[in-house]
Amino acid sequence: MKKIILALCAIVYFHGQSQIGVAIISPTNTLDVNGETRIRTLAxxxxxxxxxxxxxxxSGVMKKTTFFDAIYSSGLYTRSLSNDNWNNLYVGTKACRLDFVGRVADSGIDFTFSVLYKIGVGFQVVSQNNVVIIPINATTFQIFIYVGAVYTCKLTLLGNMxxxxxxxTLGGGWIQGTFxxxxxxx
Incomplete structure (x- = not known):
């Protein structure tokens, strides 16, 4: 009887420590499914x-995320993760319109603008509100805030991102916002 109980305990232990693969020989997670998954009922x-x-x-590994983290990691909406820096802006292969909604920290001034960026051509102003935007060259433009702050914005291309x-470059504060x-x- 002792041997049977010991064998059952070993099976339960090893089963609890193992990884299960569905249509895969070497699973890499607790449950590793090679194929589509169907759930018939969700509350x-x-x-x-x-x-x-x-x-x-x-890698296809399921994780939980928040709505905002999901939308901002898509490359379509990119918020400043730190002052004055935005990563993973999706610029496509030829051209992209960048709409910005943000704020100057010290003055509390909210402002918006839109620019069209064409690969190899540079920026073109589409719309502006409380700012004047002057294109400088193919990957740089300036934002003049009417309270005297000036920011030089540089775009660094990384493929389609x-x-x-x-x-x-002038005045105080920093800007944050969403592209x-x-x-x-x-």
Whole structure:
């Protein structure tokens, strides 16, 4: 009887420590499915109680995330993670409209602007509010805030994505906000 109990304990222990693969020989996670997954019934979460979403990373591993983290990591909406820096702006292959909504920290001035960026051509002003934007060259433009602050914005291309950095060249404070990129692929 002791041997049977010991054998059952060993099976339960090793089963609890193992990884299960469905249509895969060498699973890399606790449950590793090679193929599509179907869930026939999911309970609704009434608003506004939904706090997390289910998403996958680049390897296809499921993780939970928030709505805002999901939307801002898409490359279509990019918020400044630190003052004056935006990463992973989606610029597409030919051109992209960048819509910005932000604030100057010291003065508390909210402002918006939109620029069209064409690969190899540079920036063109689409709209502006409380700012004057002057293109300088193919990857740089300036933001003049009417309270006397000036920021030089430099775009660094990384394939279809880009990083933006706004360096203060006059006045005080820093800017934060969100870029929304609308790529033009044709």
């Amino acid at each position: 609704d979460i009434p608003s506004p109680n939904a706090s997390t979403l289910l998403a996958t990373d680049n 880009a990083n933006m950095n706004a360096v203060k 929304r990129s609308i790529p033009i692929l044709n």
